[in-house]
Amino acid sequence: MLPLLFKHLEIHPEQITILTKDEEGLTITQEFGISLQLTTITEQNYLKVLANRLGKGDLLLNLSIDISSISLIRFCQQKEVLYLDLCIEPWAGFYDNSQVAPSARTNYLLRESALQLKSNKSTTAVLTHGANPGLVSHFVKQALLNMAHDNEISCSLPTTSAEWANLAMKLNIKAIHIAERDTQISNRPKKPGEFVNTWSANGFISEALQPAELGWGTHERHWPSDAGKHDHGQQGAIYLNRPGASVRVRSWTPGFGPFHGFLITHSESMSLADYLTLKDENQVSYRPTVHYAYLPCPLAELSLHELAGKEWQKQKNNVLMMDDIMTGTDELGVLLMGNKRGAYWYGSQLSIQEARQLAPHNNATTLQVAAGTLAGLLWLIEHPNKGLVEPEDLDFKYILDIATPYLGKVGGFYTDWTPLTHRESLFPENVDRTDPWQFINIRVG
Structure with a gap:
């Protein structure tokens, strides 16, 4: 993702911060001079972790798993922060929770919950825009x-x-x-x-x-x-x-x-x-x-x-x-x-x-995902006040x-x-x- 970001955006390394719970991408971030901060984001601490790092006009690119997309979107729209993810993620423990019915572990439920946040008067949040979905x-x-x-x-x-x-x-x-x-x-x-x-x-x-x-x-x-x-x-x-x-x-x-x-x-x-x-x-x-x-x-x-x-x-x-x-x-x-x-x-x-x-x-595989993510990001930056949108809502010719x-x-x-x-x-x-x-x-x- 990073090579494409620097190729298509006028952006400096100090403008990017990566939050992750492991050092898997450390070598690459060092190559680009980007700050990588080790932290585990949970339902209990996400507001505290993000509050001092993001403000009006910033952009949150969510490539994580086990961090609720809906919680992040609510935070971003309150702070007027642009948002894009690749999947509507729940908090950890959702996918393999055998104590709830199968219908409660579906992407249908996650998507319907996210769509409740739809509003044309809020900062843009692009749902699920990688390769597929996207x-x-x-x-x-x-x-x-x-x-x-x-x-x-x-x-x-x-x-x-x-x-x-x-x-x-x-x-x-x-x-x-x-x-x-x-x-x-x-x-x-x-x-x-x-x-x-x-x-x-x-x-x-x-x-x-x-x-x-x-x-x-x-x-x-x-x-x-x-x-x-x-x-x-x-x-x-x-x-x-x-x-x-x-x-x-x-x-x-x-x-x-x-x-x-x-x-x-x-x-x-x-x-x-x-x-x-x-x-x-x-x-x-x-x-x-x-x-x-x-x-x-x-x-x-x-x-x-x-x-x-x-x-x-x-x-x-x-x-x-x-x-x-x-x-x-x-x-x-x-x-x-x-x-x-x-x-x-x-x-x-x-x-x-x-x-x-x-x-x-x-x-x-990762480049197909990165290409879709990049296109979604550029559209997002050009359309900052569209509220919550899905891939079908975007200009397909622009993306392709x-x-x-x-x-x-x-x-x-x-x-x-x-x-x-x-x-x-x-x-x-x-x-x-x-x-x-x-x-x-x-x-x-």
């Missing part, structure tokens, strides 16, 4: 425009959620996957008791243990037997009564082809589904199914299998893959399904070699113009793949052949 919402808009052109649908540039939803409906988009495949390979094997990943191991574990969540489309005809509904908020999403790391879904990326990914919960599953919802006299008439389909790097996948085998008891050690990566690419995009021309994937294909050339101290130079190959691909391709070749399965884009066909098992 960039992928802008990928969806660009993909819809590309598909409209390819389908010879003439339309002016949509400017409201209703106009974007109308375009998605015209294109017959039934389901949207945040379809990601990470093939980065390390030169060191994973040891027992390690969770190895190309980004925050703790962050991945936290969301992997949450219930699987997805925006639930109006075309769906088969209610999952393990699904639960919410009784409050916009009610455009459902959850499954099992960890996301135990739910597999069928998806597709252009470089890797078909794959089985994990249905990990992400807030864009809710925000995109809500943004693309149409209502007729308060009755929902259109909404696509939206969810994440993630196949992480091989060592992270192995780490997830170990985590599951230990009945979700966390490994003792975390390892971030960086200089040890030999080869590989992170394909991060959105797969829009249902159109007559076939499913359409649009996104970033960034190799480790390209990432190292574009920005030091990064791998392909800034982020694209750091994303490797960016483009769109059609495919004739469907989740019914080669199905039942060995055994009979419970499928719905009248509509390939039903969730019952996409879910594995």
Whole structure:
């Protein structure tokens, strides 16, 4: 993140302070001459820790876990401090609290709680603007425009959620996957008791243990037997009564082809589904199914299998893959399904070699996140009084113009793949052949 900040902002090292509870990034901060202060921020001390460090016009970039985003946003709006995060985080103990119902451990609950802070008259707080959530919402808009052109649908540039939803409906988009495949390979094997990943191991574990969540489309005809509904908020999403790391879904990326990914919960599953919802006299008439389909790097996948085998008891050690990566690419995009021309994937294909050339101290995954964060930050600085906003509320062209130079190959691909391709070749399965884009066909098992 730091190389991009200094490249795009007129900022001096003494204007940046990093608060962290460990010395993991000490060498890099010393290289840039930035103050790194060791402190553990808790629900009991966060006001005291931040009060003397932030004032009107300052900016808080929240890249943490286990620190409540809602508490930080309240503080920032009272102090007129700009704010951006990558995930709506709770205080520690939320994700693995078995004493509360699964519905109370969902991103749906966190997002609905954050949306209560919405106000057009307050300092801007940008929610969840990294790669995913973040960039992928802008990928969806660009993909819809590309598909409209390819389908010879003439339309002016949509400017409201209703106009974007109308375009998605015209294109017959039934389901949207945040379809990601990470093939980065390390030169060191994973040891027992390690969770190895190309980004925050703790962050991945936290969301992997949450219930699987997805925006639930109006075309769906088969209610999952393990699904639960919410009784409050916009009610455009459902959850499954099992960890996301135990739910597999069928998806597709252009470089890797078909794959089985994990249905990990992400807030864009809710925000995109809500943004693309149409209502007729308060009755929902259109909404696509939206969810994440993630196949992480091989060592992270192995780490997830170990985590599951230990009945979700966390490994003792975390390892971030960086200089040890030999080869590989992170394909991060959105797969829009249902159109007559076939499913359409649009996104970033960034190799480790390209990432190292574009920005030091990064791998392909972290640079995609940094690019989305940078673009969100620059938008935030230019729009200081918009209140609380989500990625869908930002100017997608502005964001993509800034982020694209750091994303490797960016483009769109059609495919004739469907989740019914080669199905039942060995055994009979419970499928719905009248509509390939039903969730019952996409879910594995």
